[in-house]
Amino acid sequence: MKVKKTKFDGVYKIDNKLATINLVPGEKVYGEQLVKIGNIEYRIWDEFRSKPAAAIKNGLENFPIKEGSKILYLGIASGTTASHFSDIIKNGIIYGIEISEIPLKDLILIAEKRKNIVPILADARKIEQYEHLVEKVDVVYCDIAQPDEVRVFLENCKKFLKEKGYGMIAIKSRSIDVTKNPNEIYKQAKKEIEEYYEVLEIVKLDPYQKDHAILVCKA
Ligand SMILES: C[S@@+](CC[C@H](N)C(=O)[O-])C[C@H]1O[C@@H](n2cnc3c(N)ncnc32)[C@H](O)[C@@H]1O
Structure with missing residues (x-):
């Protein structure tokens, strides 16, 4: 090999x-x-289990996560994707926000061995629940699969992103509106994000993750 x-x-x-x-x-x-x-x-790194891997497979040009990066991760779940970010950033740090206790329990076990992951039980819509625990970051990564995920992402970027930081959001079109064509959903998300940040690219994740895309933007 x-x-x-x-x-x-x-x-x-x-x-x-x-x-x-x-x-x-x-x-x-x-x-x-x-x-x-x-x-x-x-x-x-399984592209069927992790959206950034699917995006890289599909030709992503901008991947801002590197050694030393500080990341705010919204919707970290049990850490499938975050574990690969953790491998890459090494002595950086991942602040992982998760609303559900069940996946967070598994994440806590992982974070005992991966010291660069900080699990935080909180709602990404309620910044006041965790703002005292999180510093300014190089990257905000959002994967909460909620109808208002773009708004939640933008609020967190405004609060926590460093001056020249990057945002990455996994857009699940069916969570936003099942009746709409996914391309319309991606276009609308781009429009909303462009009001505040430079959108660098949108990469669709099919066939690995159906009706999903990753959008990368820059402060
Ligand atoms: C698609 S899963 C995330 C998968 C994970 N990012 C990965 O790739 O390994 C979405 C996660 O977002 C969490 N979530 C949903 N709404 C949330 C919110 N308002 N705040 C924080 N986490 C939320 C869910 O509990 C779920 O664990």
Whole structure:
């Protein structure tokens, strides 16, 4: 098996599969495959389970997460995607906001080993619940799959994004309006976000994640 670098810091390709270097060798997070090449253990990053991986597979040009990044993650769930961010950022930090206790319990176990993840039980609509725990960040990543996710994303970006920071939002068109064409939903989200930030790109995630897209913007 051969490992290749990609154009993104900390993201590799092994036989056409994406991978990150395991921050906690020997430990899996969501049943992903571990691959040892030389002295380095990689975790295969499954594009069917993680939206940024699907976006990279589909030609994403801007991936602002790199070594040392500070991230505010809205809708971190049990940490499937966040674990790969954690591999990439190393000594950076992920503030993970999650409204539901059930996935957060699993995340807490993961964060005991991955010291760069801070699990926070809170509602991303209620910034006052966590503003005292979170600092200004390089990236706000939002994946809450809610009808008002664009508004919630923008409010958090306005509060927590550094001057030259980046925002990434996973848009689930069916959560916003099942009756509308997904392209219309993406267009509308772009319009709302463009009022405040420069939209760099929107990448659709089909066939890995049906009727989803990731939008990347810059402060
Ligand atoms: C699609 S899942 C996230 C999957 C995760 N981002 C990943 O890739 O591993 C959406 C998550 O957002 C959470 N969520 C929904 N509304 C929320 C809110 N208002 N504040 C915080 N989390 C929320 C849900 O409980 C759920 O865990």
